[in-house]
Amino acid sequence: MVAWTREDSDGAAGSAAVSGFVHDGLFFDSPDELVAVAAPFILDGLAAGDAVAIAVSSQNSGHLRKAVGDDPRVVILDGGGSYHSRAAATIASWRRLAARRAAEGFGRLRVIGEVDFGSTTAEQLEWQRYEAVINHAFAATPLWGLCVFDTRRCAEPVLSCARHTHPQLVDAAGRRANPAFVDPARYLGALPVPVEPLEATAPRLVAEDVSDFVALRHTVQARLAETGGPADLLEDFLLAVDEMTSNALRHGAPPVALSLWTAPGTVVCTIRDAGAGWADPFAGYGPAHGEDLSRGGMGLWLARQLCDHVVLRRDEHGASVRLTSRWA
Known part of the structure; x- marks a missing residue:
């Protein structure tokens, strides 16, 4: 011993x-x-x-x-x-x-x-x-x-x-x-970015230039309801989509775009903007401002807890976040 x-x-x-x-x-x-x-x-x-x-x-x-x-x-x-x-x-x-x-x-x-x-x-x-x-x-x-x-x-x-x-x-x-x-x-x-096969298929919803956040939220909510997935899981996923779309509108660069895919047992949403995105490889694994939650910075942190997988990507066109949740 x-x-x-x-x-x-x-x-x-x-x-x-x-x-x-x-x-x-x-x-x-x-x-x-x-x-x-x-x-x-x-x-x-x-x-x-x-x-x-x-x-x-x-x-x-x-x-x-x-x-x-x-x-x-x-x-x-x-x-x-x-x-x-x-x-x-x-x-x-x-x-x-x-x-x-x-x-x-x-x-x-x-x-x-x-x-x-x-x-x-x-x-x-x-x-x-x-x-x-x-x-x-x-x-x-x-x-x-x-x-x-x-x-x-x-x-x-x-x-x-x-x-x-x-x-x-x-x-x-x-x-x-x-x-x-x-x-x-x-x-x-x-580390490589895992492939999400649904992204190679036609989206259930596409919003190319988000300007009316409230209307988009209602539309996403309706599309998610059509999947028949567990209500609590879909509610969590919608909240994560809200947080990431709001984050792109506040901190990213226009245009902000959203694509939603649905399949039996799976929902995927990608939010894109023309900004630089996150440079910190540890982003979202804790509140951005530590224990002082009143300072905000909780969007990505919440998304990582609410979704099964969160992927951040950057290329010459800007930044994107992909949210994925699954159920049996």
Whole structure:
């Protein structure tokens, strides 16, 4: 079993002495290897005054619970439920949990996490982005993440992502700097844009030069209602469309255009304008002005939580945002 030193990546002794994020990766190929590293991580955290959350598969959480006992400071979360279908929502939920634990007097929140990267290219890219983004999004959060990857089950793109997005790696020999770690902004910039097949078909609605925002909203709402999709999902999607159209009208450059596609179980909307768009690769993974929500800057952040996939693009004609939501 690895002997954790209660030092973070900057060498500061004592978990409670440090307020920022630590992001470690663990590759394992057996339950014994997982337990040999993760159990000491949990026990060391309890000794340091930290809270612990385990968000892994039910099988792996059983192995860890057996190894560390029933300490009430260790919370077992459903692995799939802890990582929402949307990365921005997952980031928000972990921030809230870390804040609650800090208010309760704990040092860090230690998380053993096992992300389900999904089965589609779009899902895998969403979670690849997540692993890179949290290095920035959690920078000031009292959270120590130990992300675990089962090399017997994870596809190579997932393992490659893990190798490039974790500043430190850990195994039975201890923790070490990861020489394959890539600057998160550079990593995000190199990720491809997932193809949305509906964009190659005729749109259900096209507005080439948006001037009457209210009338357009009513038209989009009517087209969405025709899909027969879940009312709450369609309401969320409409709100995201509203936010992104309003953002383009306020901050972009004319003309603002909108295209809407619908198909059984899927809605896609692209909003375009002639402006420069977002230069920040981390845009929308938190409110633009931090905790001061009164200053606005929440449009893209809301869209990332309300839609399954949000894609930002720029070309010589301007900028666009593509929103996608699906239901069974």
